[in-house]
Amino acid sequence: MVACPRMDAAQALADLTEISAQIEAAVLADHDGSVVASTLDDDAAAKSFAEAAAELLAAADEVRTGPGSDPLVQVEGAALDGSVFVAKDERHLVAAVTRSRPTVGLVFYDLKTCLRMLEREEEAKAPKATKTATRRPTTAKKKTEEAESESS
Amino acid sequence: MKARSAVGLLAAGAALAGAIVFVRTKSQVEREHVDVYFADGSMVSLEAGSAEGDRLLPLARRALASARG
Numbered sequence: 670m671v672a673c674p675r676m677d678a679a680q681a682l683a684d685l686t687e688i689s690a691q692i693e694a695a696v697l698a699d700h701d702g703s704v705v706a707s708t709l710d711d712d713a714a715a716k717s718f719a720e721a722a723a724e725l726l727a728a729a730d731e732v733r734t735g736p737g738s739d740p741l742v743q744v745e746g747a748a749l750d751g752s753v754f755v756a757k758d759e760r761h762l763v764a765a766v767t768r769s770r771p772t773v774g775l776v777f778y779d780l781k782t783c784l785r786m787l788e789r790e791e792e793a794k795a796p797k798a799t800k801t802a803t804r805r806p807t808t809a810k811k812k813t814e815e816a817e818s819e820s821s
Numbered sequence: 822m823k824a825r826s827a828v829g830l831l832a833a834g835a836a837l838a839g840a841i842v843f844v845r846t847k848s849q850v851e852r853e854h855v856d857v858y859f860a861d862g863s864m865v866s867l868e869a870g871s872a873e874g875d876r877l878l879p880l881a882r883r884a885l886a887s888a889r890g
Contacts, residue, residue, distance in 0.1 A: 694888045714890050721884035728877055729857045732865055739861040746855045746881020753884040766888040773856075 677790040678706035678761075685765070685783040691776055693751075695765040697787070698723060705761065722755045722764030743777055756780040758788060853878055 678697045686692055686708055696707040696715050702723035707715035729744045743756040747769070754776050755764045763780050853869040855877040867874035 696888075709888065709890075711890065714887055717887035718884060721880060721887050725877065725880040725884055728880055729855065732857050732867070732873055732877075733859065739859040739863070741857060742860050743858045744855065744877075745858075746877065746884065748853050748878070748882050748885055751885050751889075753881050753888070755884075764884065764888075766885050777858075 678787055681783045681787045681790070682706050682708055682763075684786065685763075685779055688782075689765075689776065689779040691767045691771045692765045692779070693767060694718070695763060695780075695783075696722065697761055697763050697783070699760070700726075700757065700762060718764065718766075719762075722753070722762060725753070726755050726757060726762060743780070745773055745777075752776075754780055756784060758784045761787065855881055 682695055682697055685695055694708050696709065696719045697705045698719035699705060700723065702716075702720040704712075704715050704719045707718070709715040709718065725744060725746060726741070730741045732741075741757075743754070746753045749769065751769050752767050752771055752773075753764065754767065754773075755762055756777060757763075761784060763783050765776065765780060767776060853874075855867045855874055857865045857867065857877075859865075867877060869875065869878055
């Protein structure tokens with residue numbers, strides 16, 4: 670079976686929207702705003718949403734830049750007609766929109782769970798890839814040794 | 822007659838107090854803001870009208886608009 674990180678991300682988002690009734694739409698992206706997966710049907714809208722979320726995160730990162738200050742982990746922007754939530758880990762960001770006056774703690778918890786699920790999936794696949802990569806040179810070396818012994 | 826006007830005054834006062842509480846609560850709940858959370862558990866709340874809030878709120882509104890199409 671071929672490992673596909675985009676499928677894992679889509680699954681993580683599907684689980685997110687299933688467990689959180691408050692979330693209308695969500696997108697998973699890299700820190701630069703490149704879309705990894707989205708619940709939106711329109712790709713252009715997903716790209717625009719991810720870029721706006723990355724921009725919000727970058728702008729919020731400038732709020733506290735004192736020496737020794739802790740890094741930013743999540744942002745909530747509350748407008749009159751709804752809220753936008755952005756949470757990030759080392760590799761990805763996940764953004765979601767909700768109706769107005771959502772249960773903030775619950776939405777952030779669900780977003781963090783989504784990021785953790787994706788990270789776990791990626792970690793579970795990483796050792797297999799390393800094993801495969803290290804096995805190949807050994808096999809090639811063995812074959813070379815066999816060929817050398819046959820020729821001599 | 823005196824009792825009737827006292828009751829009327831009380832009712833008017835209660836209605837006014839209720840209206841003030843309603844308007845103040847509503848305006849507090851629906852005020853636009855951006856909350857920024859840090860790894861140490863601290864949070865900075867930026868209200869509309871503050872310099873940082875006015876810088877971040879348009880970005881939040883843009884994200885909302887692009888997600889809703």
